[in-house]
Amino acid sequence: MNDPEMYSQEHDEMDECVQALSRVHAFLRNELVERDADIIRLHLHACERCMENFEIESTITEMIQRSQPEPSAPATLAARVRAMRISSRH
Numbered sequence: 001m002n003d004p005e006m007y008s009q010e011h012d013e014m015d016e017c018v019q020a021l022s023r024v025h026a027f028l029r030n031e032l033v034e035r036d037a038d039i040i041r042l043h044l045h046a047c048e049r050c051m052e053n054f055e056i057e058s059t060i061t062e063m064i065q066r067s068q069p070e071p072s073a074p075a076t077l078a079a080r081v082r083a084m085r086i087s088s089r090h
């Protein structure tokens with residue numbers, strides 16, 4: 001019934017999601033150090049909801065960057081994320 005531990009755990013998970021999503025934009029722009037990027041990647045692996053949000057954000061970011069003439073295309077990052085998703089299916 002009223003289980004305070006369950007509530008606090010749920011809250012922790014929410015907190016992880018908030019932290020992951022707050023860094024998604026920096027992650028997409030390759031602005032995070034490798035260690036922080038790993039934390040995001042691990043969370044996306046574990047959390048379907050954030051993976052969905054991440055895919056939406058990455059699609060939007062790619063669209064914006066494609067529409068800009070700047071040559072800073074995050075092709076390697078996109079490839080890395082795609083490789084990560086493929087390897088997670090095994």
Ligand SMILES: [Zn+2]
Pocket residue numbers: 016017018020043047048049050
């Ligand atoms: Zn999450």
